[in-house]
Amino acid sequence: MLVQFYNVSKIYSNGVKALDDVSLKIERGEFLFLMGPSGAGKSTLIKLFFREEVPTRGQIFIASRSIVRMKRSEVPPLRRNIGIIFQDFKLLENKTASENIAFAMEVVGANPKEIRQRVAEVIEMVGLKGRENSFPGELSGGEQQRVGIARALANRPLLLIADEPTGNLDIDISREIMELLFDINRKGTTVIMATHARELVKAARKRVILLDKGRVIADNPNGESIV
Ligand SMILES: Nc1ncnc2c1ncn2[C@@H]1O[C@H](COP(=O)(O)OP(=O)(O)OP(=O)(O)O)[C@@H](O)[C@H]1O
Numbered sequence: 126m127l128v129q130f131y132n133v134s135k136i137y138s139n140g141v142k143a144l145d146d147v148s149l150k151i152e153r154g155e156f157l158f159l160m161g162p163s164g165a166g167k168s169t170l171i172k173l174f175f176r177e178e179v180p181t182r183g184q185i186f187i188a189s190r191s192i193v194r195m196k197r198s199e200v201p202p203l204r205r206n207i208g209i210i211f212q213d214f215k216l217l218e219n220k221t222a223s224e225n226i227a228f229a230m231e232v233v234g235a236n237p238k239e240i241r242q243r244v245a246e247v248i249e250m251v252g253l254k255g256r257e258n259s260f261p262g263e264l265s266g267g268e269q270q271r272v273g274i275a276r277a278l279a280n281r282p283l284l285l286i287a288d289e290p291t292g293n294l295d296i297d298i299s300r301e302i303m304e305l306l307f308d309i310n311r312k313g314t315t316v317i318m319a320t321h322a323r324e325l326v327k328a329a330r331k332r333v334i335l336l337d338k339g340r341v342i343a344d345n346p347n348g349e350s351i352v
Pocket residue numbers: 137138139141142143161162163164165166167168169170
């Protein structure tokens with residue numbers, strides 16, 4: 126089991142209950158969608174995975190380690206095991222595609238040779254060969270998201286979390302990005318994707334967890350009755 130949430134609630138300091146008694150399990154190698162209306166708690170749930178927020182109540186285990194009772198020194202290794210991609214890509218504008226990816230490895234202390242090899246590998250994996258030296262401003266939205274995905278994969282994470290990764294892309298490009306995420310999943314990385322894109326979810330026939338007002342109101346293995 127890769128992820129276990131037991132009765133997790135998150136109440137922000139302003140009193141908003143963003144998550145209410147959430148329990149869920151995710152196996153290694155799964156691909157799952159996180160859906161629900163705006164304010165349902167999707168982003169909050171995602172933030173708990175990499176300890177950007179801590180739960181008010183409940184327990185969370187990732188790869189059998191409690192991340193609630195985790196020491197501060199254990200947080201960087203946890204984050205190294207989780208790759209994140211964002212709706213707005215969050216690339217560094219003054220660095221090339223390659224440099225953006227390399228930077229993610231430099232900050233965790235990888236050596237230059239390792240970085241060179243891995244950058245070439247992930248550039249190839251996401252289909253960006255030939256665009257390594259382009260700056261984000263010279264790339265299309267879809268290409269920028271590919272750089273974001275390559276950066277998230279650079280440190281070989283156990284888990285890839287995508288928060289509305291196709292939110293800024295048109296439908297054809299979104300489908301290409303989905304294919305890339307499925308491909309990454311087939312190669313063994315567990316993928317969690319928060320999205321409002323019903324069409325994409327419907328076509329995928331993957332597990333869907335539906336949140337509403339901070340609660341899991343459905344968890345369906347192939348999404349059928351949800352979308
Ligand atoms: N840092 C915060 N402090 C206080 N309240 C917050 C904070 N972050 C989120 N909330 C509140 O918690 C609730 C859940 O928000 P969250 O961002 O997790 O929802 P979401 O499902 O990701 O929504 P969206 O689809 O719009 O991104 C909302 O009512 C939101 O206003």
